[in-house]
Amino acid sequence: xxxxxxTPQPLAPASIITGATQGIGRAxxxxxxxxxxxxxxxxxxxxxxxxxxxxxxxxxxxxxxxxPCDLSTSEGCDRVAEALDANGLYCESLVNNAAIMTAGxxxxxxxxxxxxxxxxxVRAAVDLTRRFLPDMIARGQGGVLNVASxxxxxxxxxxxxxxxxxxFLIAWSRSLAWEVFGxxxxxxxxxxxPIDTTIHEKGGAxxxxxxxxxxxxxxxQAAEAAYRRFMRGNWxxxxxxxxxxxxxxxxxxxxxxxIPAVGxxxxxxxxxxxxxxxxxxxxxxxxxxx
Ligand SMILES: NC(=O)c1ccc[n+]([C@@H]2O[C@H](COP(=O)([O-])OP(=O)(O)OC[C@H]3O[C@@H](n4cnc5c(N)ncnc54)[C@H](OP(=O)(O)O)[C@@H]3O)[C@@H](O)[C@H]2O)c1
Numbered sequence: 001x002x003x004x005x006x007t008p009q010p011l012a013p014a015s016i017i018t019g020a021t022q023g024i025g026r027a028x029x030x031x032x033x034x035x036x037x038x039x040x041x042x043x044x045x046x047x048x049x050x051x052x053x054x055x056x057x058x059x060x061x062x063x064x065x066x067x068p069c070d071l072s073t074s075e076g077c078d079r080v081a082e083a084l085d086a087n088g089l090y091c092e093s094l095v096n097n098a099a100i101m102t103a104g105x106x107x108x109x110x111x112x113x114x115x116x117x118x119x120x121x122v123r124a125a126v127d128l129t130r131r132f133l134p135d136m137i138a139r140g141q142g143g144v145l146n147v148a149s150x151x152x153x154x155x156x157x158x159x160x161x162x163x164x165x166x167x168f169l170i171a172w173s174r175s176l177a178w179e180v181f182g183x184x185x186x187x188x189x190x191x192x193x194p195i196d197t198t199i200h201e202k203g204g205a206x207x208x209x210x211x212x213x214x215x216x217x218x219x220x221q222a223a224e225a226a227y228r229r230f231m232r233g234n235w236x237x238x239x240x241x242x243x244x245x246x247x248x249x250x251x252x253x254x255x256x257x258x259i260p261a262v263g264x265x266x267x268x269x270x271x272x273x274x275x276x277x278x279x280x281x282x283x284x285x286x287x288x289x290x
Contacts, residue, residue, distance in 0.1 A: 019098030
């Protein structure tokens with residue numbers, strides 16, 4: 001009973017999926033809904049969230065809630081926790097999927113977007129996981145699925161910051177998986193190779209060689225594998241034999257060979273395949289305006 005003498009309603013379990021409006025996140029919504037989970041969807045675009053929530057609830061007969069917010073801010077993460085409380089839910093599964101990528105020479109990329117990338121891809125995952133993991137451990141069930149990338153296994157020139165955020169997720173998830181081992185909670189990290197979504201075009205990498213020469217999977221294939229293996233409790237999810245060879249093979253290739261080769265695949269190009277050159281930098285001693 002609470003102070004007003006009423007028996008409080010027990011909270012219901014929910015799966016939180018960030019970046020749920022497009023690409024892999026959108027496909028993960030279907031996988032979790034097929035599995036019968038109540039959902040809390042998170043992204044910035046409210047109209048898309050509302051439409052996906054309605055479609056998913058109609059198709060799979062599960063309760064679907066949503067919260068529009070910018071997860072690159074800590075206020076955005078607060079809103080996720082508030083939405084859980086407001087709907088009488090607790091977090092059973094957390095999917096840290098939302099991310100942005102921008103490609104090019106680091107020194108040419110917009111500083112605010114680089115910082116936003118670290119805030120969204122890394123800080124939001126740490127913030128949300130720290131909020132919800134203690135309750136999962138107390139209940140002895142649930143899990144966190146971090147969506148990293150094959151890029152997280154190696155240094156990636158021209159997507160350096162993005163790849164490093166994904167490397168963070170891989171190392172961090174593996175460490176946490178060990179820390180929670182035996183509690184009934186699982187921490188998994190999915191590491192997809194190139195997937196057909198709009199992230200490459202939004203990041204300016206649609207003409208890079210990796211988009212031409214590396215095999216690509218669909219968002220649905222990536223989500224199906226991630227969900228299936230998250231449910232099984234696999235710590236590191238690498239799907240497909242080419243991706244497995246790359247993920248394990250890069251450890252044995254000296255950096256002097258690996259980094260230029262990866263750079264060739266990831267260098268930004270135009271539609272005709274011509275290299276995008278770095279912008280000329282003005283010497284600091286040069287008078288402004290000349
Ligand atoms: N595509 C690939 O080749 C590939 C390969 C390996 C790993 N991954 C990883 O898979 C995940 C999904 O990638 P994707 O290709 O599916 O990306 P995507 O199609 O660009 O979708 C990104 C999602 O994140 C949301 N989002 C972006 N900024 C946000 C913010 N500040 N706050 C809250 N939500 C935000 C977007 O919705 P709004 O715009 O409405 O906010 C969208 O729902 C990412 O972690 C990515 O690194 C992708």
